[in-house]
Amino acid sequence: MSNSKSNNENFFERVYEIVRQIPEGKVTSYGAIAKALGATRSARMVGWAMNASHNLSDVPAHRVVNRNGMLTGKHHFEGTNLMQQLLENEGVKVVDNKVVNFKILFWEPSK
């Protein structure tokens, strides 16, 4: 629109960059990513960015879960449990839509 020039997804790009750095078989949380971006209170925006990330194939959004380790965004994926399948495919166990050993598999973007 008129004001704000969107800065070319500057915020989103940051999120994608971090998500892309998530090692296989590891997971992280929205808040952690937001924090790494310096926007600790913008955890919701991270999820919003993921929405746009659907257009990119380099952004493993399935490795991003909420602070609880719960696959809150699985509903946004294609199938019903595609997100879970992807995680399990990488060695991440998911039970009841929640990542098992989330704390152990947790990957901090700051690193």
Place this chain on the structure above:
DNA sequence: CGACTGACACTAT
């Protein structure tokens, strides 16, 4: 320009 929405997180009850 104003209001609502949203893949979260935290605090209070």
Place this chain on the structure above:
DNA sequence: TATAGTGCCAGTC
């Protein structure tokens, strides 16, 4: 321990 309410930032209507 579980549920509810509030705050936050950005995008869309």
